[in-house]
Amino acid sequence: MKFSSILFQLVFILLFSCQPVAKTPAPPADVRFRTTPPSKLYFNNIRSTAYTMTTDEATQTNHYQLRKWPTTGTTPYLLPVIVDNWLHDQAYLQLHWIAMEEQPTPPFRIRAFNNSSEQYFSIENWTWGSQHDLGKQLYAALLKGQQLQLIIPDSTHILLFTDEETRSLIRITLQDYQKLTE
Numbered sequence: 001m002k003f004s005s006i007l008f009q010l011v012f013i014l015l016f017s018c019q020p021v022a023k024t025p026a027p028p029a030d031v032r033f034r035t036t037p038p039s040k041l042y043f044n045n046i047r048s049t050a051y052t053m054t055t056d057e058a059t060q061t062n063h064y065q066l067r068k069w070p071t072t073g074t075t076p077y078l079l080p081v082i083v084d085n086w087l088h089d090q091a092y093l094q095l096h097w098i099a100m101e102e103q104p105t106p107p108f109r110i111r112a113f114n115n116s117s118e119q120y121f122s123i124e125n126w127t128w129g130s131q132h133d134l135g136k137q138l139y140a141a142l143l144k145g146q147q148l149q150l151i152i153p154d155s156t157h158i159l160l161f162t163d164e165e166t167r168s169l170i171r172i173t174l175q176d177y178q179k180l181t182e
Contacts, residue, residue, distance in 0.1 A: 032132050033090040035180055040089075043180045050172075051082070061085050063094070066173050073099035075162045076150065080135060080173040082180065091180045092128045093135040104152050110134070110160070111149040112141035120151075132181075139174040142167055 051064035064082040076099045083092040097103050110121045121137045123130055141148060148160040161167045 030090075030129065033085075033092055033128065033181060035084075035089050035091050039180050039182065040086075043084075043176065047176050047179075059085075060087050066169055069169055070165075073166070075160075075166070076100050076158055077161050077166045078138070078170065080170055080177065082173065082177050084180075091177065093131050093174075093177050095131050095134065100158075104150060106130075108153065109151045110138070111151055111157075112137075112144075112146040113149070114144065114146045117144075117146070135174050135177060139171065139178065142171050142174075 048064060050067060052067050054063045054065075055061070056063060062084040064084065065079070069079060076097065079096040079098045081094040081096065083094050085091065106123045106125050108123055110123070112119050112121065119141070121134060123134055138148065142161070150158040150160055152158075161170065
């Protein structure tokens, strides 16, 4: 009788002392953000050593920032951070403005130009999808050797990525992000 009473108390304590896991809502099932086991394996085993990783416990995501980025900047640029949502096999691109007095908020445009061509990228909102698309467009423009210029609604023009070091660093991060999500 004494044994069954102790066993009942242990089971009772175990059942009611555990708290339910707080579930975060699943992100949208957008194939642009999908990661595959081979791409995750390559990134985690080879490329992640070049990055500083921080973990966001609230969203259960890992944030990777390339170690070589300068801590302060005098010329404006976008700092890309790869956000790995490992729970849902997705990765996002999070872009942060650096060396800007006032953070531009959408809508704004970015002009990519060189001697022979010119194109504009319009950013209407700052969602995962728009940051992903902007990252792909910036990567293609940087590979073509184009200059980049931010155009905010008051018609102010600001050159971006004016030095080769930041151009190289964003190309590396965007290339790693593309390999992770393709």
